Amino acid sequence: MVRKSAQDRRVEVLNETLNQIQLLGMSAVRVADVAEAAGVSASLIIYHFRTKENLIAEALILATERDLSTLGRVVRDADTPIARLLGALSWYAPTGEARGWQIWIDAWSAAMRDRALAKVLGQLQERWIDAVAELIGEGVAAGDFHTDDPVGAASRLTALLDGLAVRYLVEFARPSHDDIRRWLIRQMAGELGVDEDALAAPRRA
Amino acid sequence: MVRKSAQDRRVEVLNETLNQIQLLGMSAVRVADVAEAAGVSASLIIYHFRTKENLIAEALILATERDLSTLGRVVRDADTPIARLLGALSWYAPTGEARGWQIWIDAWSAAMRDRALAKVLGQLQERWIDAVAELIGEGVAAGDFHTDDPVGAASRLTALLDGLAVRYLVEFARPSHDDIRRWLIRQMAGELGVDEDALAAPRRA
């Protein structure tokens, strides 16, 4: 065993924890699974995190931080309001690269009975809605979008995507990639008073 | 212990199972919890259902049947297309009387890793969408609604409600009853080309 600094080892283990949660589900992961996947002993994990509950809580916090910072990057990478909003929502959508979706569905289920977890999820969701609302606000200021309730529009857009995510990930009667994209654009058009075509091909506009 | 017919005992236990799932969560219920709540021994439950997994699977099947038959009743009880659709969706909404919502969120999480469960949920969801689509179709025929894609509209409406249900039930930044109702009506109006006012007060129309 290569000896590492506590800090390094912790993030290493947390990453593997996220992998395993995604693979096996939050309620099914065993400490031993994470240990094996990370190539360390189970006791090491307890040594660093004290309890399994702690391990999972920290892993979820790490995941929210990552998601939010990725969101920031995605937003910074586009220039027009339309492209930025579309980029953000496309990344949020279950068909995007956001690999963590399954984790959030697990987390919802757990959070219904876990105050602390509910709080973490609440912050994540609030920051998502705020970010989307802000993008919408920018678009309104630029004259691209038209709505008098950016926050409401952001809530509804993300809620629709949450609902679609469930259907996409649970694998039954799965809506196609294209359906989801089309529906997202339709919803944006309706909420923001934009032409669907302007959304469908923003780069060629 | 009063001795009952196997059939009676089974439904009794299944009901108590659903209660306990809602109370404790699908992954946390123990056979002993259900047994205690039902006033029987744990062995009785295994006697009737062979395994815990089975017990939960059967309970969920029962729950879907109930939901669907309640849906049928709700729909039958209203007369105009607008009232029927609104009734159905209001019942589906997490603010409605549908007491089982938490169970479905748990079930989503489990279904991501359980083919059989995913199939049950798929059927439930498909029948919901079909029913809603049919109501929309009726409304279109009657000239109340306008859309060329009833199934798509039904999918999006129910997906939005799924997403809102999560926010409502996880208890963080919970949208209010009224928000949800307003948003539902707004979405219906957008999807179906109806006046929001006609939806907001259908009985006085």
Place this chain on the structure above:
DNA sequence: TCCTATGCTGAACGGCGATTCAGTATGGGA
């Protein structure tokens, strides 16, 4: 170079919870 703080381990522990089992008792048919 040595020494120690600390990263790390394997083996054992402990308790929990599903399932088994051997047996009890009762409702309903003959």
Place this chain on the structure above:
DNA sequence: TCCCATACTGAATCGCCGTTCAGCATAGGA
């Protein structure tokens, strides 16, 4: 009335898994 199929039970079993513990080993400062 009697009898037995079967509903039902308590106690025991058994495997699983988080956590503890006693010690090992190494990086890095003195």
